[in-house]
Amino acid sequence: MTHNIIENQNGTTSIIIDFIAEGVDLQCETSVKGDAAAAEQYLPFFEADMRKNFADRWPEPEPITPEGGIE
Amino acid sequence: MTLKELKEMTELKIPQVYDAAKDAYEVIQGRNGAARVEVSDPDGDPLDVLTITEFIAKVDITLSALRDAIRGTSSKTLTDLATALASIVTNTANIKIEAESVDLNMDGVEALLADILAKIIAAPSTEAKQDTIIGHVDGLEAAVDKVNVKDLVAVAPAVGVKTITATAAEIFAGASVKDSRRMMKIRNEDPVLRLRVGPSSVTQQNGYPIEPGGTLEILFDPNAQVAIYGISEGAAMSAAIVEV
Numbered sequence: 001m002t003h004n005i006i007e008n009q010n011g012t013t014s015i016i017i018d019f020i021a022e023g024v025d026l027q028c029e030t031s032v033k034g035d036a037a038a039a040e041q042y043l044p045f046f047e048a049d050m051r052k053n054f055a056d057r058w059p060e061p062e063p064i065t066p067e068g069g070i071e
Numbered sequence: 072m073t074l075k076e077l078k079e080m081t082e083l084k085i086p087q088v089y090d091a092a093k094d095a096y097e098v099i100q101g102r103n104g105a106a107r108v109e110v111s112d113p114d115g116d117p118l119d120v121l122t123i124t125e126f127i128a129k130v131d132i133t134l135s136a137l138r139d140a141i142r143g144t145s146s147k148t149l150t151d152l153a154t155a156l157a158s159i160v161t162n163t164a165n166i167k168i169e170a171e172s173v174d175l176n177m178d179g180v181e182a183l184l185a186d187i188l189a190k191i192i193a194a195p196s197t198e199a200k201q202d203t204i205i206g207h208v209d210g211l212e213a214a215v216d217k218v219n220v221k222d223l224v225a226v227a228p229a230v231g232v233k234t235i236t237a238t239a240a241e242i243f244a245g246a247s248v249k250d251s252r253r254m255m256k257i258r259n260e261d262p263v264l265r266l267r268v269g270p271s272s273v274t275q276q277n278g279y280p281i282e283p284g285g286t287l288e289i290l291f292d293p294n295a296q297v298a299i300y301g302i303s304e305g306a307a308m309s310a311a312i313v314e315v
Contacts, residue, residue: 013273028246033239033271033300045234045307050246053231 001047004038012041015046026050026056097111228312240303241274244312251293254315257301258286261308266301273300281310 003017012031019026028050032042051058083285086106101107121129158227229245242257243249259266260282267278268287278301281287289295301310 026246029243030243030247031271031298032241032272033122033302038238042236042238045236046240049234053244054246056082069289 003043003047005036007036015039015043017043017047017050019050019057022058026054026057041067043044075089081187088176131178229312232260233301233310234307235301235303235310236307237275237303237305239271239278239300240247241298242268242301242310242312248296249314250299252291252314253293254288254290256288257281257287257297259283259308260311264303264305264306264308266303266310268299268301271298271300273302275304276300278302 001017001018002021004014006016008014008031013036014031016027016029018028019035021027027040029069030041030046074159087101088099089095090097100108110120112118229249231245232242233240233242235242241248242255243252244255249255257266257268262283265283266281267273267275268281271279279287289299
């Protein structure tokens, strides 16, 4: 995931995150009240929300098969 | 040569006519090579035939009677007739004058109507009032359209959860604010904490509160972008969002 934080003129800061690096075509954008520090503080919550809301876009994890196979 | 002698000599068939009164046939008579003809009515009764002289005398009597009938009495003269005609001419003239008077009155009515029309056109307040009324009607129509459209879902709604923290952040359901958003409903899913919503200046004190388990529906003008921010009164909490 990559992100970009842009401070706006109206006392808000925009947060743009992109999941293309993970092979998922998903770009998200929001804004928070305050400066870049406030945006950095909110970023983990925003990222988690997007992963939860668009979970269907990520490939299913490979099932872990125990060594020796299943009896 | 008599007829009898002619018959005997030539043995000609002579044209005859039956006389019912005598119950006998008689030879048709005539002169100058033409048979004599008697004019009768449909019942067989002979009609009177006038001579030219008798006919002229009857026409003269009839014309004299007609002349007297036109005059009224035989004492009327052509002068009397001229006087009567003059009276008719005068009455005709009076009728014409009255008709012209009606025309003049109509001209007055037309002038009055033209004056009223000019005042209506020249009165800007009247036109302004009409424009105002038209504006109100347009506004009402637009409002009705919005009310109708609000209940119609043209595209799939966006749904999602949003973590609300002590940092005021924009609230929406998808990856960003839905284009042409008409409605957004926010449900506070925290069992304890209250969240507040408002513009970017929202704080934990001035925001509109949504109690635990409570919901708030906000309608939007789809042609305007309006950001709604949310802030938690305490720790991070979860809210369910739907946008139409």
